[in-house]
Amino acid sequence: MAPxxxxxxxxxxxxxxxxxxxxxPDPTSPAVAVNLWYGVGSADESASRTGFAHLFEHLMFQGSxxxxxxxxxxxxxxxxxxxxxxxxxxxxxxxxxIPVGALDLALWLEADRMQSLTVDQDNLNNQREVVKExxxxxxxxxxxxxxxxxxxxxxxxxxxxxxxxxxxxMAHLDAATLDDVQGFYGAWYTPxxxxxxxxxxxxxxxxxxxxxxAFGSHPGRRPPDHARPSPLPAHQGVxxxxxxxxxxxxxxxxxxxxxxxxxxxxxxxxQALAVLGEGQSARLHRRLxxxxxxxxxxxxxxxxxxxxxxxxxxxxxxxxxxxxxxIEEIVLDEVERLASEGPSDAELDRIHAGxxxxxxxxxxxxDSRADEINNFAVLHGDAEGINTHLADYxxxxxxxxxxxxxxxxxxxxxxxxDYHSGDQETLR
Amino acid sequence: MSARPRPEVSPPGPWHFPxxxxxxxxxxxxxxxxxxxxQHVVASKLVLDxxxxxxxxxxxxxxxxxLRASDEGTTSHxxxxxxxxxxxxxxxxxxxxSWSSTMAMLEVPRTRLPRAFELFAEIIRTxxxxxxxxxxxxxxxLAEWLQxxxxxxxxSSLVLRSLLYPxxxxxxxxxxxxxxxxxxxDRDLVAAFHARRWGPRGSTLILAGEFDHDPLDxxxxxxxxxxxxxxxxxxxxxxxxxxxxxxxxxVDRPGSVQAELRIGGRxxxxxxxxxAPLQVASTAxxxxxxxxxxxxxxxxxxxxxxASLVASPSRAGGSWTMAASCRTEVTAAACRESLDLLAMxxxxxxxxxxxxxxxxxxxxxxxxxxxxxxxxxxxxxACSGMTPGYVNDHFTRVAAVDAQSASEAFSRWxxxxxxxxxxxxxxxxxxxxxxxxxxxxxxxxx
Numbered sequence: 001m002a003p004x005x006x007x008x009x010x011x012x013x014x015x016x017x018x019x020x021x022x023x024x025p026d027p028t029s030p031a032v033a034v035n036l037w038y039g040v041g042s043a044d045e046s047a048s049r050t051g052f053a054h055l056f057e058h059l060m061f062q063g064s065x066x067x068x069x070x071x072x073x074x075x076x077x078x079x080x081x082x083x084x085x086x087x088x089x090x091x092x093x094x095x096x097x098i099p100v101g102a103l104d105l106a107l108w109l110e111a112d113r114m115q116s117l118t119v120d121q122d123n124l125n126n127q128r129e130v131v132k133e134x135x136x137x138x139x140x141x142x143x144x145x146x147x148x149x150x151x152x153x154x155x156x157x158x159x160x161x162x163x164x165x166x167x168x169x170m171a172h173l174d175a176a177t178l179d180d181v182q183g184f185y186g187a188w189y190t191p192x193x194x195x196x197x198x199x200x201x202x203x204x205x206x207x208x209x210x211x212x213x214a215f216g217s218h219p220g221r222r223p224p225d226h227a228r229p230s231p232l233p234a235h236q237g238v239x240x241x242x243x244x245x246x247x248x249x250x251x252x253x254x255x256x257x258x259x260x261x262x263x264x265x266x267x268x269x270x271q272a273l274a275v276l277g278e279g280q281s282a283r284l285h286r287r288l289x290x291x292x293x294x295x296x297x298x299x300x301x302x303x304x305x306x307x308x309x310x311x312x313x314x315x316x317x318x319x320x321x322x323x324x325x326x327i328e329e330i331v332l333d334e335v336e337r338l339a340s341e342g343p344s345d346a347e348l349d350r351i352h353a354g355x356x357x358x359x360x361x362x363x364x365x366x367d368s369r370a371d372e373i374n375n376f377a378v379l380h381g382d383a384e385g386i387n388t389h390l391a392d393y394x395x396x397x398x399x400x401x402x403x404x405x406x407x408x409x410x411x412x413x414x415x416x417x418d419y420h421s422g423d424q425e426t427l428r
Numbered sequence: 429m430s431a432r433p434r435p436e437v438s439p440p441g442p443w444h445f446p447x448x449x450x451x452x453x454x455x456x457x458x459x460x461x462x463x464x465x466x467q468h469v470v471a472s473k474l475v476l477d478x479x480x481x482x483x484x485x486x487x488x489x490x491x492x493x494x495l496r497a498s499d500e501g502t503t504s505h506x507x508x509x510x511x512x513x514x515x516x517x518x519x520x521x522x523x524x525x526s527w528s529s530t531m532a533m534l535e536v537p538r539t540r541l542p543r544a545f546e547l548f549a550e551i552i553r554t555x556x557x558x559x560x561x562x563x564x565x566x567x568x569x570l571a572e573w574l575q576x577x578x579x580x581x582x583x584s585s586l587v588l589r590s591l592l593y594p595x596x597x598x599x600x601x602x603x604x605x606x607x608x609x610x611x612x613x614d615r616d617l618v619a620a621f622h623a624r625r626w627g628p629r630g631s632t633l634i635l636a637g638e639f640d641h642d643p644l645d646x647x648x649x650x651x652x653x654x655x656x657x658x659x660x661x662x663x664x665x666x667x668x669x670x671x672x673x674x675x676x677x678x679v680d681r682p683g684s685v686q687a688e689l690r691i692g693g694r695x696x697x698x699x700x701x702x703x704a705p706l707q708v709a710s711t712a713x714x715x716x717x718x719x720x721x722x723x724x725x726x727x728x729x730x731x732x733x734x735a736s737l738v739a740s741p742s743r744a745g746g747s748w749t750m751a752a753s754c755r756t757e758v759t760a761a762a763c764r765e766s767l768d769l770l771a772m773x774x775x776x777x778x779x780x781x782x783x784x785x786x787x788x789x790x791x792x793x794x795x796x797x798x799x800x801x802x803x804x805x806x807x808x809x810a811c812s813g814m815t816p817g818y819v820n821d822h823f824t825r826v827a828a829v830d831a832q833s834a835s836e837a838f839s840r841w842x843x844x845x846x847x848x849x850x851x852x853x854x855x856x857x858x859x860x861x862x863x864x865x866x867x868x869x870x871x872x873x874x
């Protein structure tokens with residue numbers, strides 16, 4: 001059955017100061033989304049200053065020249081808007097979804113904090129404590145909460161920008177001075193390294209006029225060079241981390257170094273992982289959860305890391321009393337079978353149909369659409385990618401999937417995290 | 429620096445929750461259709477008139493296992509074939525069994541709705557319930573229960589639930605059951621529960637999206653001849669246990685680096701005149717970034733990543749819950765300060781309430797910008813036994829809430845003798861700190 005191929009209008013201009021502006025007018029939307037990406041992510045942090053990119057996500061709400069602390073969030077919510085920000089390895093994004101009558105205010109607030117940040121010792125101290133609570137709540141106090149950090153340490157060497165998680169080191173944050181903070185801001189928060197997407201109920205010309213009025217007078221400034229590590233070679237010798245933690249069940253994560261999302265093999269590899277792990281009819285779900293009943297649940301994912309090397313994972317939680325080695329054996333067996341035989345046409349059609357649904361849902365709302373536009377603009381270099389992405393995804397063939405599994409998921413190139421239930425110390 | 433003047437916000441134009449076309453099939457199934465041009469992923473949700481009180485007491489969790497096993501196979505597509513068929517057309521099937529209803533939802537690109545809807549009806553009407561599938565879901569729920577108990581956040585919420593509702597109430601225990609009830613669930617119990625409890629009478633089928641095919645025709649084609657002989661449900665109003673603002677129910681979780689704080693009490697349902705003002709007051713107190721709880725506990729004190737207060741209506745009754753995760757050393761102080769804020773020494777101001785009203789009304793258009801968003805709200809209304817027009821009526825009432833009505837509703841429901849306090853964390857540190865602040869500490873657990 002023919003997929004629904006939608007076309008969203010995309011208009012792009014660059015201000016004199018280097019701010020890249022992309023407008024997706026959509027008169028059918030009840031709101032407008034403002035989505036601002038700064039190119040700085042945790043991968044740009046120095047190894048002795050980890051957690052800064054994420055700390056900034058907090059500090060950016062603590063006030064600027066004309067905006068008191070907390071006022072950004074307060075005035076947007078009072079205007080009926082939702083506001084948030086997130087930090088990843090590769091970028092920091094700030095976004096508002098608002099009634100169109102609040103668009104000028106949203107742009108003014110973003111422009112003010114792009115040009116001036118008024119952090120003092122008190123709100124630095126306070127937000128440091130808030131970030132520590134965030135780390136405790138999301139990572140330290142939850143079962144399996146350290147898995148991502150262990151996987152990053154397993155897949156990336158200590159001097160690699162992806163070796164540390166975005167939340168960073170609390171010791172580094174404790175050591176941060178106001179000067180460090182202002183320095184980081186001065187280096188990275190510049191229109192020249194930012195991309196602004198506006199999606200929703202505003203006309204193209206009006207959107208550009210408003211953006212020019214808000215941001216046009218900011219001086220441009222080149223940011224430092226982003227960390228651009230060379231792609232890492234495949235693992236050798238099956239590195240393995242064995243952990244023991246007080247969790248209810250053993251879990252295993254079999255991982256590989258994978259290509260960045262811009263690599264021509266990325267979509268095929270993504271589909272290889274989906275054939276293995278996406279949905280109830282996926283091969284590994286069938287075999288491990290349903291037929292052999294060795295596992296409570298399985299999943300596959302690629303982290304989508306943009307700078308040379310990403311991380312592909314097959315994860316499973318064991319049923320009570322099942323050896324992780326038994327699960328690993330079957331994972332590898334299915335990976336090898338996929339690499340040698342490829343998926344059937346029916347299997348790949350199923351993956352394509354499911355992806356079409358997910359992609360249409362992703363683009364249905366202006367807030368998630370604006371973020372995807374930024375993703376394609378910044379990480380892939382072309383905002384129009386949102387209009388061609390689905391066709392590219394559906395064009396992948398069974399042969400390409402088999403080849404990707406062969407090239408990127410070789411059993412000899414894996415690294416493994418065995419996460420055991422129990423209180424023993426780390427064994428290597 | 430010369431700044432451009434701060435732009436004014438112009439008020440949003442009128443907005444209404446979309447109207448439903450309401451139909452009823454002869455077998456008693458209500459059909460609500462939301463025609464939403466531009467929504468290319470269509471959603472359909474069946475809201476069964478099935479409260480958890482229908483479960484046999486010795487097999488609590490049966491409603492959840494029945495739902496979870498339903499899409500493993502059908503009589504026409506056994507042994508997992510049904511999931512392949514659904515995935516062939518890019519459809520997902522999911523659902524959950526809540527207090528007053530079991531709900532099942534289909535999502536699919538609009539071009540493939542007819543085939544997906546046929547499969548949806550097949551799952552609802554003729555699930556296979558193979559013994560191995562039911563056994564597996566029973567074991568998976570037992571494993572899930574261990575994970576729930578290992579997690580401090582879910583533990584705190586469930587302990588609060590056990591205090592808020594009396595033990596005679598099904599609402600005092602987890603919706604998906606605990607090991608006690610789940611362990612004895614088998615294929616025959618599941619098949620019988622489905623046969624006696626899943627039916628059209630009192631239930632609502634909701635469809636939302638852009639339609640290439642008449643959704644009412646589809647509903648008729650696949651559900652008009654659904655006439656099982658089912659038992660009528662017995663909806664019981666929620667009952668509550670009185671509480672105390674001086675007693676802390678402490679769950680020891682040795683080694684925790686943070687403590688989970690929950691304070692909760694009795695609230696109201698959607699039929700109550702207090703629902704709109706209580707919802708607005710809760711938003712002002714703990715539903716926005718600048719709400720009193722978050723401003724003090726996060727922004728002033730740095731005690732927590734976030735503090736919230738949410739009022740939740742149920743079918744007949746309701747509750748409210750304040751939540752925060754705090755580092756162990758400050759948890760007792762955070763608890764004391766939360767109680768002081770909940771006591772509302774100063775009534776809510778016009779500015780606080782005005783912002784909360786604007787926020788509630790302003791986020792609605794985007795919250796309800798997808799078929800799934802619309803269907804989620806419509807299903808909540810349906811499982812309360814109300815009609816689709818309720819949503820816009822509620823927005824009208826929210827718009828009319830002022831500082832006085834919000835403060836009064838809050839004071840009526842958030843009272844010291846109605847609240848229960850739960851803390852999950854390192855008891856060695858927490859107990860003396862709480863005692864020092866004058867709390868009576870009682871050991872609790874799941």
